[in-house]
Amino acid sequence: MTDKDNIMLEEFFKQAAQQQIEDNGFTERVMQSLPERNYVMAHRLSHLWTIFCVLVGAAIFFVFGGWQVVDGLFFGGLRMMLGWVEVFLATAPTHEITVNPWAILLLIGFVLIYLPYLTARKLSEAL
Secondary structure, three states, rough: OOHHHHHHHHHHHHHOOOOOOOOOOOOHHHHHOOOOOOOOHHHHHHHHHHHHHHHHHHHHHHHHHHHHHHHHHHHHHHHHHHHHHHHHHOOOOOOOOOOOOOHHHHHHHHHHHHHHHHHHHHHHHOO
């Protein structure tokens, strides 16, 4: 859209916003006839439902062996990464370039700890 279109739309809606439509008290009668909402009870029910879903999810996780899957993924990934480090340390050092193992461990710590933390933080901000 161009600026001219935006100006025309703003003028149109400005005129529409200035119009008054008489409803002879209809809106007030409708608002008075609506039932009172008990927000405290709805808030408690929301918390109870959340707790129930978390408990059911945790039970399903343990009943169907979710912990073994997480354990296998973690230790399998750790073994694979240690294999990569071993191959790197065995093949990378030459006489011209020395490899500092502490720098490699620092890099691995950054990748394993800080990047997932940063990603989770950005995702939680977005949600």
